[in-house]
Amino acid sequence: MNYDNLFESHKEASLYGRYITLDSIEQLIKKTNYSLVGTSVLGKPIYKIELGSGKTRIFMWSQMHGNESTTTKAVFDLLRLLNSKSELSDQLLKKYTICILPMVNPDGAKLYKRVNANEVDLNRDSVDLSQPESKVLRNVFEEFNPDFCFNLHDQRTIFGVSDTGKPATISFLAPAYNETREYNVTRMKAVKWIETMNITLQHYIPGQVGRFDDGFNINCIGDMFQSLGVPTILFEAGHFHDDYEREQTRKMVFISLISGLLNFNENDVVFNEMSVYLQIPQNKIIFYDILIKNIEINYDGIEKITNIALQFKEELVNGILFNVAYIAKIGDLDDFYFHKIYDVKGGKYSNNLNLAPIVDEKASFLIDSYWFFKDGFKI
Numbered sequence: 523m524n525y526d527n528l529f530e531s532h533k534e535a536s537l538y539g540r541y542i543t544l545d546s547i548e549q550l551i552k553k554t555n556y557s558l559v560g561t562s563v564l565g566k567p568i569y570k571i572e573l574g575s576g577k578t579r580i581f582m583w584s585q586m587h588g589n590e591s592t593t594t595k596a597v598f599d600l601l602r603l604l605n606s607k608s609e610l611s612d613q614l615l616k617k618y619t620i621c622i623l624p625m626v627n628p629d630g631a632k633l634y635k636r637v638n639a640n641e642v643d644l645n646r647d648s649v650d651l652s653q654p655e656s657k658v659l660r661n662v663f664e665e666f667n668p669d670f671c672f673n674l675h676d677q678r679t680i681f682g683v684s685d686t687g688k689p690a691t692i693s694f695l696a697p698a699y700n701e702t703r704e705y706n707v708t709r710m711k712a713v714k715w716i717e718t719m720n721i722t723l724q725h726y727i728p729g730q731v732g733r734f735d736d737g738f739n740i741n742c743i744g745d746m747f748q749s750l751g752v753p754t755i756l757f758e759a760g761h762f763h764d765d766y767e768r769e770q771t772r773k774m775v776f777i778s779l780i781s782g783l784l785n786f787n788e789n790d791v792v793f794n795e796m797s798v799y800l801q802i803p804q805n806k807i808i809f810y811d812i813l814i815k816n817i818e819i820n821y822d823g824i825e826k827i828t829n830i831a832l833q834f835k836e837e838l839v840n841g842i843l844f845n846v847a848y849i850a851k852i853g854d855l856d857d858f859y860f861h862k863i864y865d866v867k868g869g870k871y872s873n874n875l876n877l878a879p880i881v882d883e884k885a886s887f888l889i890d891s892y893w894f895f896k897d898g899f900k901i
Contacts, residue, residue: 523780523781523784525722525726525776525777525780525781528603528610528776528780529599529773529776529777531603532599532600532602532603532606532776533599533602533773533776534550534595534598534599534601534602536550537550537594537595537598538595538767538769539767539768539769539843540589540591540592540766540767540768540836540843541591541634541838541841541842541843542585542591542594542595542631543628543631543632544566544567544625544628544631544632547594547598547624547625548567548569550598550601551569551571551624553605554571554573554601554605555571555572555573556569556570556571556572557569557570557572558570559623559658559661559662560654560655560657560658560661561654562627562628562629562638562639562654562655563629563638563639563640563653563654563655564628564629564639566628566629566632567628568623568625568626568628568655568658569623569624569625570621570622570623570662571601571621571622571623571624572619572620572621572622572666573601573604573605573615573619573620574604574614574615574616574617574618574619574620575615575616575619576614576615576616576617576618576619577617577619578617578618578619578669578670579618579619579620579621579666579667579668579669579670580618580619580620580621580668580669580670580671580672580783581620581621581622581662581663581666581668581670581671581672582597582620582621582622582623582671582672582673582674583622583623583624583626583659583672583673583674584597584622584623584624584625584626584674585624585625585626585627585630585631585674586626586627586644586645586655586659586675586743587627587630587636587637587643587644587645587675587676588627588628588629588630588631588632588633588634588635588636588637588638589630589631589634589635589636589676589836590636590675590676590759591631591676591768592676592759592768592771592772592775593674593675593676593757593759593775594624594625594674595768595772595775596674596759596772596773596775596776596779597622597624597674598624599772599776600776600779600780601622603780604620614783614784617783618783621662621666621668623658623659623662626644626655626658626659627644627655633838634836634838634843638653638655640653644656644659644743645675645741645742645743646739646741646742647741648660648740648741648742648743648745648746649740649741649746650741659743663747663752668752669752669753670711670712670715670752670753670754670755671744671747671752671753671754671755672754672755672757672779673697673743673744673747673754673755673756673757674757674759674775675756675757675758675759676758676759676760676768677690677693677734677758677759677760677805678760678761679760679761679766679809679811679833679834679861680807680808680809680810680833681693681732681758681760681761681805681806681807681808681809682732682805682806682807682808682809682859683729683730683731683732683803683805683806684732684803684804684805684806685806685808686729686803687859688729688730689730689760689761689762689763689809689861690730690731690732690758690760690761690805691727691730691731691759691760691761691762691770691771691774692723692727692730692731692732692757692758692759692760692771692774692775692778693731693732693733693734693756693757693758693760693805694716694719694720694731694732694733694734694755694756694757694758694802695716695733695734695735695736695744695755695756695758696709696710696712696713696715696716696736696748696753696754696755696756696799697709697712697736697738697742697744697745697748697754697756698736698737698738698745698748699738699745699748699749700738700749701738703736703737703738705793705794705796707791707793708748708751708752708753709748709753710791710792710793710794710795710796711753711788711791712748712753712754712755713791713796713799714786714788714790714791715753715755715782715786716755716799716802717798717799718781718782718785718786718787719778719781719782720802721781721785722777722778722781722785723774723777723778723781726774726777727762727774730762731802732758732760732802732803732804732805732806733799733800733802733803733804733805734756734758734804734805735804735805744756757775757778758805759771759772759774759775761809761861762774763861764861766834766845808857808858808859809858809859809860809861810831810832810833810850810851810855810858810859810860810861811832811833811834811845811847811860811861811862812831812832812833812834812847812860812861812862812863812864813829813830813831813832813855813858813860813862813863813864814829814830814831814832814864814866814894815829815863815864815865815866816829816865816866816867816868816869817829817830817866817868817869817870817871817889818868818869818870818871819852819871819878819879820870820871820872820878821878827868828852828853829852829853829854829855830849830851830852830871830879831849831850831851831852831855831858831860832847832848832849832850832885832895833847833848833850834846834847834848835848844898844899846884846897846898846899847884847885847895847898847899847900848882848883848884848885848898849879849880849881849882849883849884849885850881850882851881852879852881864894866889866894869889869890870889870890870891871887871888871889872887872888872889872891873886873887873888874886884897884898885898886898
């Protein structure tokens, strides 16, 4: 299977970048077999898309965190393929019945925030069901009665694949169903699905697939559905080199979805055989976005050669999303990796206030009297 060609042929060209709102996708939704299943805190519609007639029932949802949009793009790439009336789409639609909530948190998406309009993290609301969006998700789950669930998320650029120095472009998890994190048949089915997708991904992003932490929290939706006996897979879309718009990562999510749907075989599930899954390295917080290396800083008259780590914060201004750099750490950074490195070879740090840099302040400084970063942006 040529997944490169498959993606390029079915990529939804109207969707690009990180800022994806209900306005971005509503007309696309209305070209599908959709229904309105509820509304958000602010009264925005939450849509369900359903297609296929197969025995195996797949339920997937995206953007329950409003600022996690990569998987939403991949969902619409998948929908373009499934609606293509090709031999492949016919095969998949005969094998599966698929139910999708493409945007669970439209209010958070508009504001580009993790939480909903009530400042509640919907992925910590699976017990209380205090929010209308949480209730919609749970109601659709119960009505659809899925055989498998796909919980689609983004993760930050800080995550790497263990200590390899490679970014965690895609991470998976078969969530725990109890406090002791045991493996039962339900969880093993999720494990096998992840193993299936990982085989394909290693051909495209070798060493860039991670395994997410499996600490149990029944308030999280994946842990809840796993505990209810439905195999659930967490997808975390992460960083690919120089891909802050998450377009390459989007492709990897698409490949994960298609390869899993094509190649998963429930008969391959072997209880308590998870060595292949556990060989996927765990995620680790080990990256900063930028390293300013070998920079000279004046500390009260004492010149010191050191290093500065910068981390981007995504800031929405007048409907446009910016990556704004902030000072994250100063000093010895040998235990970390970086997505971009500037070796300034002893260049002198200065700013308008003639002060040393401070952690958590916006990156705005000169090197040897020339602006290097100003108001969080590289000059």
